[in-house]
Amino acid sequence: MANSSHDVIILGAGAAGLLCAAIAGQRGKRVLLIERADQPGKKILISGGGRCNFTNIHTAPDRYLSANPHFAKSALSRYGAQNFIALVDRYGIAWHEKTLGQLFCDGSARQIVDMLLEEGAKGVVDLVCGEEIADTSHADGRFRVKTGNRTAEAPALVIATGGPSIPKMGATGFAYDLARQFGLKVVEPRPALVPLTLGGDDILFRELSGVAADVVVRCGKTAFREAALFTHRGLSGPAILQISSYWRHGETVGIDFLPERERGWLLETKRSTPSGTIRALLRDALPDRLATTLAERLALGGDLGNMTDKALNRAEAQLADWRFAPNGTEGFAKAEVTVGGISTAELSSKTMEAQSVPGLYAIGEAVDVTGWLGGYNFQWAWASGWAAAQVL
Template identity: 75%
Template sequence: MTEPFDAIVLGAGGAGLMCAFTAGQLGKRVLIVDHADAPGKKILISGGGRCNFTNLHTAADRYLSANPHFAKSALGRYGASDFIALVDKHRIAWHEKTLGQLFCDGSARQIVAMLLAECEAGEVAIRLDSPVRDVTHTDGRFTVAHGDRAASAPALVIATGGPSIPKLGATGFAYDLARRFGLKVVEPRPALVPLTLPQDEALFRELSGVATPVVARAGRATFAEAALFTHRGLSGPAILQVSSYWRHGEEIGVDFLPDQPAGWLLEAKRARPRATLKSALPLPDRLAAAIAERLALDGELGRQRDAALTQAERRLADWRFRPNGTEGFAKAEVTVGGISTADLSSKTMEARRMPGLYAVGEAVDVTGWLGGYNFQWAWASGWAAGRAIAGT
């Protein structure tokens, strides 16, 4: 027997739960289906277990997409303040950490519990541990065979995310399903991911665990946050941010001393002529030693030519690395690329040429910066689709 619903949401992550309870509370009979054994797994591990659930500075220019304007509509109609109001309604204490990033004071489990409570209020049916076996479309209805059951509805929502963090069960299912119904997919690649360095950068790979504030650049993208050296290469917030913009074969630039004025090294030479470059660098000791070794400026500053010190300053302000890859989807927080926005309505998230089919969250070619932006896209796109399904 095939059970009838008004909408079937594939995926019990942030975007799927948001979409389901929005439509459910507006009177629609909604079913969520997920192959995982628990909802909101990505929410639970985010923000060190405290869930960086939104960002006060959310705007469309903080997102990557083949269409940079696509996110404006959903984000403009459901913003950070709207989700904060929901969090406050459930009396979840929160705080701003840095750069507009909001976290739970307690646990990310509170956010999942909140979303499930809202689903319960909308009488949403949730079926977990229920892999999708087949999806068909006939006579204006989608039929989803899942587990040992089947359900049908005039609306189907793809909310199964991207392939990042496969240990949580992430797959490319969303893309396969989208292609089956004629939607294009922008090539997916890991984003917000550590970069790896080649063997000739072993000097830096040996600095594993050293972190320092930097300005990192990839193309025109620039981020001022911390960089962290790992045994495989580079990580830390600044590097994760530029990784979303980096392409194989390209260089990234790192300003190791963004707060130093021009000519600071010449000034150090005059003030402390007997100091070495290593001791003059206001950096962690191991990093200062590695940089001094790479620059090969031996001996006291007072013995160095001004031109050599000026060149060293320039190098420190734009140190070039050419990564040989990333740590892949296994370590990527999100995915760049996904279901093409050219095939979706920016207002409703509905497929232009397949009425009743929607795509939301990470499954779509919209990827936010680090710091709560991707969750805000999940909430906003899920809300937009849920409202559209309910006809409001």
């Protein structure tokens, strides 16, 4: 196959590329699917602790970040979580809902990859793995892709190579380089769903490494209630990963350590139990090491009855919005996804086709659409891949 002709060439056999190839193939298109890794779906295989958090039943456009918050509406409305669940069910893959609408395989993420490959086998899909893209060009309405000593051409080219998150899996910014080659704008990519690092006055909290608590985390007008985890470098856990997508350098992050407590609870406790202490109250609600650290930072020793109402109100306010000033993130190496990517202003929200380059498409994480933690990014991969496949 030194030289070959196809109806469509898809670059990247991840979630979006695999589904797009399968559907296009079933629609009678001759598809060439090229993957630089030694096997398809490597990110799928490690996702969800090896069980693949393949979608979220609460999928909605407002759970995605993009320079154009309306862009994802079309694809998500036409191929939603229930569509992918139906596909999973047809293959008899057992699954369960964990928390907050997250769906996981009961068995292995391998089942999802095998399902997508089997779907591809129903059409004409040639999958080639372990191939580096040497050159890509476009002339006379044809795209030409060179990989080593082979050249393939087609009237349609789909960019499905993802973003640079998790480089140890082979992830790169290739999609952005290719987009720029064809004159498409790229929204500056940055790590998302990533742990935050602490320094300065916050470095004390790194000594709590391994301690977790159910909290509310805020950044700007956005808030998430889930677990936060202190690490040897800073902050992690689901709540922190969620807020990291919204956080920018120089901003602070607020944590409500006692989200169940109603306003005024400390004054009420002072009146009902004047002999109580801040440390004892915090130990009743939080892990011991965290409670001790917070009590020490509040610097309110002694009985509640001996403290002024003003001091207690100040302590309550701080516990409800404890400010941290992250000095960075753990970067793309630890990021689950990427915020930014190929600008949605360049693409059709219905077909994912580049408006200025007919026949060129971009899907999945390569595009400036980033979902929350918990299966949302897989659903965008399925939806955007499906949308492109309808018109290839």
